[in-house]
Amino acid sequence: xxxxxxxxxxxxxxxxxxxxxxxxxxxxxxxxxxxxxxxxxxxxxxxxxxxxxxxxxxxxxxxxxxxxxxxxxxxxxxxxxxxxxxxxxxxxxxxxxxxxxxxxxxxxxxxxxxxxxxxxxxxxxxxxxxxxxxxxxxxxxxxxxxxxxxxxxxxxxxxxxxxxxxxxxxxxxxxxxxxxxxxxxxxxxxxxxxxxxxxxxxxxxxxxxxxxxxxxxxxxxxxxxxxxxxxxxxxxxxxxxxxxxxxxxxxxxxxxxxxxxxxxxxxxxxxxxxxxxxxxxxxxxxxxxxxxxxxxxxxxxxxxxxxxxxxxxxxxxxxxxxxxxxxxxxxxxxxxxxxxxxxxxxxxxxxxxxxxxxxxxxxxxxxxxxxxxxxxxx
Numbered sequence: 001x002x003x004x005x006x007x008x009x010x011x012x013x014x015x016x017x018x019x020x021x022x023x024x025x026x027x028x029x030x031x032x033x034x035x036x037x038x039x040x041x042x043x044x045x046x047x048x049x050x051x052x053x054x055x056x057x058x059x060x061x062x063x064x065x066x067x068x069x070x071x072x073x074x075x076x077x078x079x080x081x082x083x084x085x086x087x088x089x090x091x092x093x094x095x096x097x098x099x100x101x102x103x104x105x106x107x108x109x110x111x112x113x114x115x116x117x118x119x120x121x122x123x124x125x126x127x128x129x130x131x132x133x134x135x136x137x138x139x140x141x142x143x144x145x146x147x148x149x150x151x152x153x154x155x156x157x158x159x160x161x162x163x164x165x166x167x168x169x170x171x172x173x174x175x176x177x178x179x180x181x182x183x184x185x186x187x188x189x190x191x192x193x194x195x196x197x198x199x200x201x202x203x204x205x206x207x208x209x210x211x212x213x214x215x216x217x218x219x220x221x222x223x224x225x226x227x228x229x230x231x232x233x234x235x236x237x238x239x240x241x242x243x244x245x246x247x248x249x250x251x252x253x254x255x256x257x258x259x260x261x262x263x264x265x266x267x268x269x270x271x272x273x274x275x276x277x278x279x280x281x282x283x284x285x286x287x288x289x290x291x292x293x294x295x296x297x298x299x300x301x302x303x304x305x306x307x308x309x310x311x312x313x314x315x316x317x318x319x320x321x322x323x324x325x326x327x328x329x330x331x332x333x334x335x336x337x338x339x340x341x342x343x344x345x346x347x348x349x350x351x352x353x354x355x356x357x358x359x360x361x362x363x364x365x366x367x368x369x370x371x372x373x374x375x376x377x378x
Contacts, residue, residue, distance in 0.1 A: 003293050005076070008066040013076045015050055020084040026342050029085055029198050037161050038199035039087035041116075047088060048116025052077060056098035056234065061110050063101065071234060071300040075292075078238040082245020085345040087199035089119055089158040091238045095231050096120035096166045099178065102227060103218040106180055109164060120180075121162040122231070123153035123205055125357065138169035138207075140177045142214065142221050147179055149187075149210040155202035155356075159183070159190045165205065166218075168228055175222025181212055197348045229307065233299045235357050236310040240292045240317045243353040244285075247321050250346040251285055254278075254328040274331070281327055284320040291316055308370050311363040318360035321350040 005013070023043055032038055048054075055070040055077075057063025065073050074094060081090055097113045097120070100106045112118035126138060138151030149167060159165065164182055171177040181188070187210035193202045219227060255278065258269040268274055295313040298306040325347045329336040336343050354360065 003072070003076075003296075006067055009073060009076060012051065012066050012073060013080060016047075016052075016077050016080045017084075019046070019050060020080060020086050024084050024086045026085075026345060029087070029345060032087055033198045036201070037158070038201045044088055044119065045116035048114065052088075052090060053093055053097055053116060054114050056094050057101040057110060057114060061101045061107060062114050063097075069300050071237060072296050075237060075241045075296045078241040079245040082242040082247070082346075082349060083249035085198070085246065085349045089121065089161075090242075091235050092121045092157045093119055094238065095122050095235050096164070096180075098234060099166055099218060099227065099231055100180065102230075105218070109180070112163070118163045119158055119161050120164045120166060121156050121159050122235070123156050123159075123165050123167045124228075124232070125153065125155060127152045127154050127204070136168065136170045136176065138167070140167070140169040140171045140179060140221070142171065143211075145214050146211050147177075147214055147216065147221075149179065149181070149207040149212070152204060152206050154204040155193055155195075156190075156205045157200060157202055159203035159205050160192065160201065167207070168224065171222040176224045176228055177221045178218040178224045178228065179212060179216050180218060181210065181216060185210055185212060187211070195352070197352045198345065200352060230299075230302075232357060233306055233310045236314050237292070237296045237299050239353045239356055240288075240295065240310075240313045243317050243321045243350045244288045244292050246346040246349045246353075247285055247288060247317075247324050250325045250328045250343060251281055253343065254331050257332055268331070277327065277331070281324050284324050288317045288320060308367055311358075311367040311370070314358060315360040315363040315367065318354040318363070322347075322354055325350050 023046070051064065054063045055065050055074040063070065067073055078090060093113060097110060100110050109118065113120055126136060138153065139149070141148045149169065151169060153167070156165070162183055164180055167179045167181055169177060183190070187208045189206045191204045193204055195202050218224065258274065258278070259267050261268045291309070291313045295309040298309045325343070329343050329347060332341065332343060335341050358366070
């Protein structure tokens with residue numbers, strides 16, 4: 001990242017990096033491939049002790065930020081997750097903790113998320129192609145003192161490990177609502193999905209006439225759209241930061257390979273055609289760092305440009321991240337496509353980040369709509 005860090009932020013980042021080097025080496029990721037959860041509960045609790053789940057939660061609810069800019073601090077951790085292709089539901093659990101803290105309710109659950117004893121997942125995406133963000137068909141109906149939930153959410157990260165789900169859906173013709181639902185509630189079924197990442201697990205979650213008390217609402221029925229937008233922005237900032245971390249590691253690994261690998265008596269790095277290729281990749285990488293940092297700062301400050309910047313970041317990094325790591329694989333030659341080499345870990349992670357919470361194409365359309373709306377309002 002290109003941000004200027006305080007000594008406290010540097011310490012936070014170093015502590016997380018050391019922990020991941022010890023507890024999430026590449027050999028451990030390969031072992032976790034066959035584990036149902038993709039991570040251990042003790043690993044997640046240790047991460048929570050390091051502050052992984054507290055940075056978006058208010059101080060009144062037990063949260064803490066080393067710089068006073070919780071999202072920027074968490075972005076540093078997300079960036080560290082990328083180079084290690086680290087396991088754990090960092091994005092989903094933090095988004096839910098943020099939403100609960102903003103609501104001013106459900107404090108016992110917040111405490112469990114903070115100490116790592118519980119995991120929560122955000123059910124936003126739906127089974128239909130989600131090219132149009134916030135276009136929801138999931139139904140949340142008010143029925144007296146209860147809410148009735150019907151629909152399908154997919155993909156949902158770590159749904160089979162979560163104690164609670166934050167469900168976002170439609171109430172009435174245009175309103176949006178959010179409900180916190182225990183996964184033990186009758187009518188909920190969770191089915192695993194096949195995924196590209198070695199340790200990230202996703203599921204299809206079906207809700208069949210699921211009834212919960214209206215007290216489980218976050219805010220008022222039909223009025224959740226502004227908060228949903230804020231949550232989406234936070235999720236996108238964290239996803240793009242993690243992708244940039246993976247891109248940086250893949251690029252550094254490939255530069256080192258190019259200097260060490262010889263062909264016809266010369267290192268690969270000495271060939272001008274490859275120098276040009278590396279120059280293009282370095283340009284994409286620096287631009288990705290810059291736009292990811294700008295998006296994090298804008299969302300933290302609740303800037304009027306925040307929505308535009310996060311969509312621009314998601315579109316740019318989603319496109320160029322995949323292309324950069326694919327180029328790294330090609331430059332490694334045959335060894336780059338083997339399971340034993342670590343490059344595929346980064347390719348898997350950037351491919352996953354590209355797909356979640358809207359494709360690059362969806363965010364380009366969203367960006368165009370945001371700009372057009374702003375111009376019409378002037």
